[in-house]
Amino acid sequence: MSDLPTSRAPRRNWMPDTSSGFWRFCLIASLVLNLVILGLLAGRIYRGNPMGKPPVNYGQFVPREFFFDVGRERRRELDKPFRDSREKFDALRDQADDSANKLADLLTAPEFKIDEVNALIDGFTTGRQSVAAEGAQVLKDFFTKLTPEERGLLATAIKERPRHQH
Template sequence: MSNMNDKPQRRWLGPVFLASLALNLFLVALIAVPVIKGPPDRYGPPPKGYGPSVMYGALKELPEEDRLIIRHAMRERFREVAPHIRETREARDRLIDAIAAEPYDEAAVRAAFDAISEATMAMSALGREAMLDGFAKLTPEQRQRVAKAMREDREKSKGIRFRHREGQDERHMEPVPAE
């Protein structure tokens, strides 16, 4: 006769415990990583090139209200910019093809570079006009905040320029000439 205190073995208890432990560790990591690393950069990396992107670092530090005015001005011009984005992409494809072509055709490479430059300059001009429109819609206090953020951003970037001047550029490029 079997003992009444004998309980049936629960073989499922071990795997359930391990699954629970794994889930808890995952949740702890999910919560801990943002706390340790800090909040993510909502704005992503700065855009490449010149024009309005030069002010990217300064603009992302502005209060949301100020950024919305500038962003709205930029969006109003986007339909004008979009064709130039396509032109740049197509010219870049032509550049890639021209560089890889046999025999090498310097005129084709030069033409592709010129097309990229023209499209980029057109986008820069439209971006500049959008920024001017946005600045005109800001109050004097908002423009002061933009100017202050730009000054602070410039101060932050000075170290980068000096590093390049001292020949410490990790890309092995020539140092930027002194101003």
């Protein structure tokens, strides 16, 4: 058996010497930063938007920017009507799907009756159990909880909100 010296692979010039403390610190800091970013993203996905997402778009009357100017506890209080209405809006959306199916049946009925179609549309858009009527009640509940200062903040947020481009 011959005693051949073990040869190491040649060192590449472009790689830093990771045995020094500086490069080891940089690599660990980079790893920690990446893990923090992943944790923040996972938390955002898991918990959702911290301000909550209203079940119906209230952006015209209650812009999201308003909630940035309100403290966390007060934000939760003010957001309560929106959160509490979620299940009701889910039921109303199911009801709207049923209404759409009824409309399809009315449109394909052998004897088309415009009065029934109009009654169905009126009930869907302006009836007491419509999404619009329930949304109006949620907004009314929300506005009754506002202090004069919060009403001022909300008015400013409404005036400064981005407008839709057509």
